[in-house]
Amino acid sequence: MATTTEAPAVKTVATRESYGKALAEIGALRTDVIVLDADLSGSTKTNVFAKQFPERFFNMGVAEANMIGTASGLAHTGLTVFASSFAMFAVGKAFEQVRQEVALPNVSVKICASHAGVTTGEDGASHQMLEDLAIMRVLPNMTVIVPADGNEAEQAVRAAAETSGPFYVRLSRMKTPLFLPSDYRFEIGKAAKLRDGNDITLIGTGVTAYQCVLAGEQLAAQGTSARVLNMATIKPLDVEAVVAAARETGGIVTVEEHQRAGGLGSAVCEVVAESHPCNVTRLGMQDRFGESGPGDQLLEHFGLTAPAIVAAANTLLEKNR
């Protein structure tokens, strides 16, 4: 196996760590920000906020449905509420409460869930949420964000706090490189062009954005000019960037640690099919669950790292030729 997917010697941080840091910073500035957790504050990193602002932190125990409903009630009275757990539970177990009491009333509950995707790692299939983008992006009023690194996670959390209405922020357990440039600016609903190119477009979200950057470099080395987009906002999707990619590069590879159905790849296909049809290859989980193992190995095992992206890009380029 190629070793090119190994992270270079750059600083790494898990987006959940950046969430915890940003949340505490927001808490110091705004007394109307409340945080709820469901017995996972050490893992979701809401414990940083909890230590500093205990009067504004409520542990709701292992009871996610009630946590989301309570968050909604707090938000009904004008507070901005962050509710955290693992993605599997905050979204999977409490989906009905999210729909009925967050999306429908359109209140400012920010569901910031960690341990999404196969990079959750050793905990295995039961804890690796792979369907959250599919079910959250179809909810009216819901904004869905997947930060690509710690820098972006901090900015996304601040944006969620400053913008009224429901948010879902998908966070990772695994440490990943802080690869976005220091002057990087996150904007809700905007894809970031991390590399320009005209032969093909690679679109990643969350931890796969970095793999797309690595793949872009490898494709450049073989003489292929790949555009690389970081699609941090899954909803509302940056339609303009997707259509431009289809029109200007003629082929798109999407990469996500999520089921191939319903997530980033599906969202891109919806836009392309309606606005500018082109070939799209969706890399993701092939209608299956994950398994235990180190997160980085699982990412590679399921074909979501640079070599697999390069191979998919070459296959697509061949098809387009």
Added chain:
Amino acid sequence: MIAVADRRAPRDPDFDELAAIAHELRIDVLKMLNLSASGHPGGSLGMADVFTTLFFGGHLAIDPQDPTWAERDRFVLSNGHICPILYAILARLGTFPRDDLWTLRKLGSNLQGHPDFHHTKGVDACTGSLGNGVSVALGMALSARIQNKDWRVYVGSSDGESQEGQVWEMATAAVHHKVDNLTLLLDWNGIQIDGFTKDVMDVGDLRAKFETFGWHAVEVDGHDMRAVNDALNAAKQVQGKPQAILCRTVLGKPISFMENVAKWHGVAPDDDQLAQALTELGTAP
């Protein structure tokens, strides 16, 4: 209706007047449901006396003309399907025009099949999916502590709803966080859609259950307005824990053919049934 000076002060309403109001509200409910041709009369009629005591007995600090007044007491109808009685109350308070009542459940109506504050003035939450509203009410109650406010939160629920696990998640959390500005009014009529609760899924002694969870829990005759009023007054004095008022009611009361018949949980009266019901209530159809 705004009595902010002392929200904990006991109320001593005119019970003859309350009885007359509940009677008229029941007539409105039956007419609304006949016109909508769908909806839930059983619990709406069954809880008419309890909610009349709450809203017209002076227990709620609300401003009917300013339903989003930030300091108001909140009322969340977690068993949202009995919203016809809530709509009849809000119309009588003048929060929205009385004529809206006759549009219940119709396209474009302000009065949705289940409560939705986007559509209906005076409604504090979107409810109807059982189990959810009680948690929203808990959040509203917690918020008062965080913001140093003194509003109270009342939440309507039912024995059928108590089959939802979320109710007990809420019951645990409300006690753990020592929420004492939250009062649950539970419609204990022993009936749910599929039949008698004891046959469908026996919920046992709900008063004992809430008490075991750490609540101040009392059982009252939900048609005895003095008893309901006493329970509401007592609940306001409880400190350090939430209060549950378990209201023993008769589904469909007092319509002879509706009382204690599960079918009337969620079937609207047709014209003949409405005529009979109104006759029983001493009103010309």
